[in-house]
Amino acid sequence: MKPLAIAENIYDVGIIDWTTRDFHGYVTPRGVTYNSYLIVDDKICLIDSVKAPFTDEYIQNISEVVNPADIDYVIVNHVEPDHSGALPKLAEVAPNAVFFITQQGKNEAIQHYGDIFNFVTVKEGDVLSLGKRELQFLPLPMLHWPDSMATYLKEDQILFSNDAFGQHYCTSKRFDDGVDEDVLFFEAQKYFANILFPYAKLVEKALQKVDGLPLKMIAPSHGAIWRSHIDKIIAKYSGWGAGEKNDTLLIVYETMWGGTEKVARAMMSGAAKAGIPVKVFRLNSSDNSQIVAELLEAGGVLFGSPTLNYGMMPAMGGLLTYLKGLKPGKKLAAAFGTYGWSGGAQKDMEEFITKAGFEVQPGFNCKWKPQSGETGDAEKFGYEFAMKIKENK
Numbered sequence: 012m013k014p015l016a017i018a019e020n021i022y023d024v025g026i027i028d029w030t031t032r033d034f035h036g037y038v039t040p041r042g043v044t045y046n047s048y049l050i051v052d053d054k055i056c057l058i059d060s061v062k063a064p065f066t067d068e069y070i071q072n073i074s075e076v077v078n079p080a081d082i083d084y085v086i087v088n089h090v091e092p093d094h095s096g097a098l099p100k101l102a103e104v105a106p107n108a109v110f111f112i113t114q115q116g117k118n119e120a121i122q123h124y125g126d127i128f129n130f131v132t133v134k135e136g137d138v139l140s141l142g143k144r145e146l147q148f149l150p151l152p153m154l155h156w157p158d159s160m161a162t163y164l165k166e167d168q169i170l171f172s173n174d175a176f177g178q179h180y181c182t183s184k185r186f187d188d189g190v191d192e193d194v195l196f197f198e199a200q201k202y203f204a205n206i207l208f209p210y211a212k213l214v215e216k217a218l219q220k221v222d223g224l225p226l227k228m229i230a231p232s233h234g235a236i237w238r239s240h241i242d243k244i245i246a247k248y249s250g251w252g253a254g255e256k257n258d259t260l261l262i263v264y265e266t267m268w269g270g271t272e273k274v275a276r277a278m279m280s281g282a283a284k285a286g287i288p289v290k291v292f293r294l295n296s297s298d299n300s301q302i303v304a305e306l307l308e309a310g311g312v313l314f315g316s317p318t319l320n321y322g323m324m325p326a327m328g329g330l331l332t333y334l335k336g337l338k339p340g341k342k343l344a345a346a347f348g349t350y351g352w353s354g355g356a357q358k359d360m361e362e363f364i365t366k367a368g369f370e371v372q373p374g375f376n377c378k379w380k381p382q383s384g385e386t387g388d389a390e391k392f393g394y395e396f397a398m399k400i401k402e403n404k
């Protein structure tokens with residue numbers, strides 16, 4: 012897409028990658044964007060770059076606004092290769108450019124690309140004059156890597172937030188008010204859950220830095236630019252960071268010959284009778300990224316698997332390994348399933364959900380598939396679990 016002026020003499024020169032469906036395991040049905048911003052002032056300044064395969068298109072985008080050789084400054088808010096892959100080429104085409112980065116970022120960049128950049132390290136509160144405008148640096152460690160920072164453009168009141176406030180959402184309408192609001196906020200939620208969940212507690216600290224800054228725009232490095240829903244997305248980040256939850260129950264299961272699925276459905280009927288929203292996902296027909304997005308605001312989750320080879324099914328193992336790293340916080344959880352001659356799945360699941368930090372409740376198990384009395388028991392289990400979520404909200 013051609014460069015877009017987002018304010019006077021400020022352009023989005025990034026890339027819209029409509030085709031990527033897998034971002035290091037995060038399923039991205041709406042593609043991925045790598046936003047990069049060019050500020051043309053007395054000094055020409057570029058904020059962030061793009062993934063390496065798009066370097067030529069990116070340099071072409073910049074060339075439509077300025078001669079890349081004239082770039083004075085490059086702000087490296089984050090070294091993950093989706094934002095830094097084009098930096099080595101930039102160092103070539105803009106030989107006089109100075110690269111501004113945190114100390115941690117400098118260490119990471121040298122590891123990734125060698126000591127090829129003319130770096131100046133920056134820290135909290137440092138400012139950089141571009142002539143008529145001034146940039147202020149706001150390190151946001153662990154949102155998403157130790158090096159991460161945001162950069163605030165005072166005169167235009169734009170926060171270039173890098174990963175924070177991003178979404179994996181391609182759209183030719185580059186602003187939040189040009190797209191479906193529900194889809195946009197779901198993609199922001201999915202992004203937070205899959206990228207920032209483990210660092211949720213640091214979000215509050217980050218928001219304190221942003222608090223009080225006049226903001227006309229939040230320009231992240233992924234997805235749409237916020238200008239009409241700034242208060243709402245900040246409130247969402249505040250709630251997600253604080254671990255706020257609703258009373259939704261997720262039932263996530265895999266099944267072999269239908270027994271565990273029968274238990275899952277009975278539990279859903281029971282939970283629905285308690286009057287809470289219930290969402291059911293079979294693992295082999297859902298993607299983990301979406302389940303994690305739903306989990307961000309959910310009050311609790313039931314994980315179901317039959318026993319296979321004395322343990323849980325591989326699809327459940329994949330999800331729970333992912334959740335063990337994401338640490339989704341204090342939510343109610345329990346394991347359920349079926350077995351033939353020997354159990355094992357429930358023990359496996361309970362071990363993982365304990366390590367993931369859930370508040371683990373007693374589970375439910377039955378042999379082969381639920382008989383009529385056991386179906387009733389599973390319904391009752393679902394009802395009682397749902398009531399605990401209501402009480403725990």
Ligand code: FEO
Pocket residue numbers: 089091093094155156174232233
């Ligand atoms: Fe979009 Fe952590 O990189």
